[in-house]
Amino acid sequence: MADVKRDTPAAPGFDLFGFLARFAPLIFLVVLMAVFYLLEPRFLSQVNLFNVMRQVSITGLLAIGMTFVILTAGIDLSIGSLLAFAGLVAAAVAKGGLQDRFTVGEDAVGYGWQLAALAAIAIGIAGGWLQGVAITRLKVPPFVVTLGGMSVFRGAALLFAAGGPISGFDRAFTWWGQGYIGPVPVPVVVFLVAAVIAHIVLRYTRYGRKVYAVGGNPEAARLAGLNVNRIILSVYVIMGFFAGLGAFVLAARLNSAEAVAGTGYELTVIASVVIGGTSLFGGVGSVFGTVIGALLIGVLLNGLVLMNVSSYIQQIIIGVIIVLAVAFDTFAKSRRRRA
Secondary structure (H helix, E strand, C coil), X not given: CCCCCCCCCCCCCCCHHHHHHHHHHHHHHHHHHHHHHHHCHHHHCHHHHHHHHHHHHHHHHHXXXXXXXHHCCCCCCCHHHHHHHHHHHHHHHHHCCCCCCCCCHHHCCCCHHHHHHHHHHHHHHHHHHHHHHHHHCCCCCHHHHHHHHHHHHHHHHHHHCCCCCEECCCHHHHHHHXXXXXXXXXXXXXXXXXXXXXXXXXXXXXXXXXXXXXXXCHHHHHHCCCCHHHHHHHHHHHHHHHHHHHHHHHHHHXXXXXXXXXCCHHHHHHHHHHHCCXXXXXXXXXXXXXXXHHHHHHHHHHHHHHCCCCHXXXXXXXXXXXXXXXXXXXXXXXXXXXC
């Protein structure tokens, strides 16, 4: 009599690709730090690590806002220019106008860091709102709107300060960029607190679920009763908020605001978000991944500087990493569709 074979479910195997898709940025960050430590032991010194975190904090703040935008399959190329404009406005408020733009320290008479921070954030939110309206009401693609915004805000920054810097703030202002809470630089604390709040909003609130829904399938989200345009508008407002906050912290750190501030930040910020696992197609990603991506970029640049690698080569490496990250994201998306 023939043996009867029972159908038994196959034991689930280890999904290497799925594991890499989820943890590749973190694994790469750890490996990269180990390699730089072997090549240059100074890399893991406390001073250098805090220096890396301080450098990452500004672009990291922008990357948090960019995560919201890219989760809806959008993009914002204007963040560097908006940051420069918001920083100049904050500096002018802190100095009490443009007439004392070069007065240094305690002799400067202004309106205080509180109003300066509010001014920077207000400019950022206004800029993000205007671009969001153009995208949702005028139906202009985000790439085109923010490309135009990049030129408009840079021009506004140059016009506002007549092309010159505004510098020399009081200690209460510069503390936000140069101060410490214990051994930790203040910009790092601001960045980490913002990241935690953004993570909670995206993962544990109804609004966060709406952002993922719109990015995953905007038409399905609309049929489910979501106001897609309002959600898309809101993510550009959030992006503007972080641009304003980053502008304030950057001006405080440098003790100066300039119209050329933030030049090239678009590349670094988008790279941080994409490398961190957020899909350019929308609907997939996390703030935690963005933080890892920002740290990875910061560690990479810092390590290359310690090894005296040319800044030109650094830009080439970052560009290659972006292309590889997007290629990996595209492959992962197609693989999920076949599954």
